[in-house]
Amino acid sequence: xxxDYAPDTVDDTAFCGIALDCLEICRIHNHQLCKCVAxxxxxxxxxxxxxxxxxxxMNCGFNSWLDPEWPETLKNALATLWEKYHRINSLRIxxxxxxxxxxxxxxxxxxxxxxKYSSLVGDVNKFMDDTEIKIQKDNYAKIMGKTEDPKGExxxxxxxxxxxxxxxxxxxxxxxxxxxxxxxxELEIPS
Numbered sequence: 001x002x003x004d005y006a007p008d009t010v011d012d013t014a015f016c017g018i019a020l021d022c023l024e025i026c027r028i029h030n031h032q033l034c035k036c037v038a039x040x041x042x043x044x045x046x047x048x049x050x051x052x053x054x055x056x057x058m059n060c061g062f063n064s065w066l067d068p069e070w071p072e073t074l075k076n077a078l079a080t081l082w083e084k085y086h087r088i089n090s091l092r093i094x095x096x097x098x099x100x101x102x103x104x105x106x107x108x109x110x111x112x113x114x115x116k117y118s119s120l121v122g123d124v125n126k127f128m129d130d131t132e133i134k135i136q137k138d139n140y141a142k143i144m145g146k147t148e149d150p151k152g153e154x155x156x157x158x159x160x161x162x163x164x165x166x167x168x169x170x171x172x173x174x175x176x177x178x179x180x181x182x183x184x185x186e187l188e189i190p191s
Contacts, residue, residue, distance in 0.1 A: 006050045006060070010039035019049050026051040028060040041082055042075040106185050117178050124171050131160060 019033045026033060034052040038044055047066040070078070135157075142153065 006036075007038045007040035007043055007048075009036040009050075012037040015047050018052065022049050022064075024049065024064065026053070026060055029053055042070065042078045044078050044082075046070070109185060110182070113178055113181055117174065120171070120174050124167055127167055128164070131164065135160065 015035050015037055017035055019035050022033050024033060025031060029051055031052050033049040036048055036050050038046045038048060043065075045067075049064050049066070051060045053060070138153070138156070
């Protein structure tokens with residue numbers, strides 16, 4: 001109870017309002033004092049008179065305590081409770097920061113996967129377009145009679161079909177891997 005500043009307070013309907021029975025005034029603002037109940041540290045629950053100006057930048061303190069000092073055992077219990085409160089609050093803030101970092105990491109990973117997927121889809125589409133153009137040129141050459149080796153053409157077409165099937169398998173595997181990665185990232189996010 002040796003503080004020179006106004007402690008945090010809690011609303012108490014049984015003890016609130018202007019302290020009409022107190023003749024003292026605020027030493028800085030020269031206003032009449034108000035009734036409050038402390039809610040800070042080992043003084044939690046003590047009644048006091050303090051300045052009625054709220055949210056002022058300068059803490060003008062309080063004028064007097066109304067209750068006698070708490071017994072040492074109660075002060076120790078209050079100190080322990082406040083210490084636990086601050087420790088838990090600190091752990092909760094650390095957990096929020098850790099979760100925010102995890103969400104950022106997962107979001108960055110998702111963006112990388114989406115870019116890689118888009119790149120692969122673009123590569124497959126380009127390959128398909130190039131293959132289609134080549135087949136069209138080959139067909140045009142056949143129609144115009146420029147190709148005289150039908151066996152070679154069949155082999156070339158079989159090879160093209162095999163390449164297209166391989167490209168399709170690769171694309172399906174990439175899509176499965178992207179889906180698996182996304183699912184595993186979703187499982188890592190704590191609920």
